[in-house]
Amino acid sequence: MLIAPAGQGIEQGIDMMRARSRARVSLGGLVLLLCLGLLLGRSGMALAADACEAESQWVATQTQRHFMVLAGRSDVFYDRSGPAFVMLIKATAETADIGAIGIYADDVKHPRFGAVPAATYEEFLSESRHAAEVMLRLEISGPQYERVLGILQSWDRRVRETALLYPDIAMDNILLVKQATEELNRCGTTIAAYALDWGLEDEISEHNSARRIPFEYFKRLRQLNESRHVPDAAMPGALLTASDVPQNLPTKE
Amino acid sequence: MNRRELFSGSIGECAACPGQAGAELIPNVALRTHDDVPVRFYDDLVKGKQVIINMMYAHCEGFCPMITSRLVEIHEELGPRMGRDVFMYSITLKPEEDDPAALKGFAEMHHALLPGWKFLTGAAFDIETLRFALFRHDHIKLDLDLQVHAGRLRIINDSINRWLHVAPMASKATVLQHIAWADPPKTLAQRMEDNRKQQEQIDREVERFGYRKVI
Numbered sequence: 001m002l003i004a005p006a007g008q009g010i011e012q013g014i015d016m017m018r019a020r021s022r023a024r025v026s027l028g029g030l031v032l033l034l035c036l037g038l039l040l041g042r043s044g045m046a047l048a049a050d051a052c053e054a055e056s057q058w059v060a061t062q063t064q065r066h067f068m069v070l071a072g073r074s075d076v077f078y079d080r081s082g083p084a085f086v087m088l089i090k091a092t093a094e095t096a097d098i099g100a101i102g103i104y105a106d107d108v109k110h111p112r113f114g115a116v117p118a119a120t121y122e123e124f125l126s127e128s129r130h131a132a133e134v135m136l137r138l139e140i141s142g143p144q145y146e147r148v149l150g151i152l153q154s155w156d157r158r159v160r161e162t163a164l165l166y167p168d169i170a171m172d173n174i175l176l177v178k179q180a181t182e183e184l185n186r187c188g189t190t191i192a193a194y195a196l197d198w199g200l201e202d203e204i205s206e207h208n209s210a211r212r213i214p215f216e217y218f219k220r221l222r223q224l225n226e227s228r229h230v231p232d233a234a235m236p237g238a239l240l241t242a243s244d245v246p247q248n249l250p251t252k253e
Numbered sequence: 254m255n256r257r258e259l260f261s262g263s264i265g266e267c268a269a270c271p272g273q274a275g276a277e278l279i280p281n282v283a284l285r286t287h288d289d290v291p292v293r294f295y296d297d298l299v300k301g302k303q304v305i306i307n308m309m310y311a312h313c314e315g316f317c318p319m320i321t322s323r324l325v326e327i328h329e330e331l332g333p334r335m336g337r338d339v340f341m342y343s344i345t346l347k348p349e350e351d352d353p354a355a356l357k358g359f360a361e362m363h364h365a366l367l368p369g370w371k372f373l374t375g376a377a378f379d380i381e382t383l384r385f386a387l388f389r390h391d392h393i394k395l396d397l398d399l400q401v402h403a404g405r406l407r408i409i410n411d412s413i414n415r416w417l418h419v420a421p422m423a424s425k426a427t428v429l430q431h432i433a434w435a436d437p438p439k440t441l442a443q444r445m446e447d448n449r450k451q452q453e454q455i456d457r458e459v460e461r462f463g464y465r466k467v468i
Contacts, residue, residue: 154378163280163378165385165396174393197394205393 052187055143064092066145067230067239069100070136070181070222071124072215076105082132084173084214085116086180087124088149091236101152102214103173111211113169114159122242127232134215136222137230138191144184151179170210177214181221192224275299275411280386282379284344287360287372289353294383298371303410303435304340306387307421308402310347311359316403320421321363327428328367336369339432344373346399348380388418410435 069087076082085102100116128135140148155176158164164172174196184190196217198205204216222229232240281295292298307324309317321343328335335341343365345351351359356372359365365372374380388402395401406421408431419431439447458466 157378158382163382165382166389166391171391171393175396178393198392199394 051143051147055141055187058141058143060141064090064142065236066090066140066142067235068138068140068145068148068180068184069124070134070138070177070218071100071121072134072218073130074132074212074215076109077111077211079209079211081111081170081209081211082215083111083116083120084177084218085121086148086152086177087116087121088145088152089239090145091239096239099152101155102176103169103211111169113164113172115156119242125242126235126240134218134222136218136225137235138184138225138228139230140184140190144190147183147186148180151176151183168210170213174210174213174217177217181217191221191228194220194224274414275409278386279409279411280379280382282375282383284373284375284379285353287353287357287366292371292373294373298340298342298373299409299411301412302340303338303412303432303437304342304408305432306342306344306407306409307405308344308346308384308388308399309359310345310399310403311351311355312347313403315400316422318363320403320406321359321365323421323425323428324370325363325365325367326425327432328365328370330425330429331432335367338437339369341367341370342373343370344380344383346380346384346402348374348377406431408432408435410437413437 067089069089071087072084073082074080083102083104085100085104087098087100090097098118098121100121101114102116103111103113104116104120106112124133124135127137155172158172165175166172178196181191182193185193194204194217195202196204196213204220205213208216276295279295279299281293284292284294286292298304305324305327307320309321324341324343328341331339343356343360345356351374353372353374356374357366360370360372375383384402385396387407388405390396390401404420404422406419406428408417408419409415413435415435417431417435419428421428455465458464
């Protein structure tokens, strides 16, 4: 079944993110760096090497923290699959930039792909207590955050420009979660990985429908990375609850 | 009694051929040719045309040089049709490395600066969009493997909505046959003439080898 991407959902998601009075994700530096790299004719390999150098030199601080959250739920859509998305959080003492991209449920519980509305991702700000949900929260470095953000922004652009890579959003979402999670290990082992490659060893892809694969993938990553999961107790309290800004913003038809 | 023909006896007009759907299927991304000329992929290069598309990159030492050499042979076989009613496009898989000058150098090295053949580069985002639209396998691992994409040839005749693909390292006759399958419909007279020529070739092969050698 082919389901069109939800332009409306993206706008809604972006509007909500802006309306939350949280600072907008600042990407100017990253974009400038990429543009300069291209202008100077530097190869992708050189840029990747620079990215790893930045990661190796990065020093964690308590004033700015970065998180990547893998969130999913089953038994929501007709085929018993559900939302599954990647969320990024950058938090300082005063502000938090939050955004998520992936599959979410629209008002009539149809799957949509794109920027996830705040009301949906906020349900995964704190740890889940339901068996039908999965959440893995990882603390990542600044350079990792910037790189994953670049991937999510690229997918956001694909939705906006109707330039998705597959005719089925379930396949796009698999690629998104694969790219985002594998990016963490580009310069070294940050998380215990699972090879989501549709190969002979990939039992998740072998035994699940495409729409359910990200959920099962997140579950496996949670099992493999239990010690790396950041529990609620280790999170800034302000990041565990929904914003008090009204969520019923107008949506674009 | 007036008699009326039920059938035309010709398939040349193709009144029932579907209209072009390429605009919806083929990304109209902005690219640059090896001569550094800006083009729109669909509008300028594919719309209404019969095209042969492959993906490569200038520093590829595996498939790309072999496939490019094969395409030079195909170009030679198609002769005056190239640049008139058949066009070739080689799109880089590594746009970060391959600017127009690098592609021109690659084309020169492989004697591929030929009429109707353009080497193309562009923004990485657009090249990826194009790669999936034209060469997608619907398999996560294969779709992320650039080498896999270097080993396929896409043939499209946008005027009749015909899409085919063929392994470029198949025999030259096989590749040419696939290109011919995307040719515009011919009149009965043209088809009969083609059949006559083909029969002559078969007769020559049978006389020489004792059997029909080429498809």
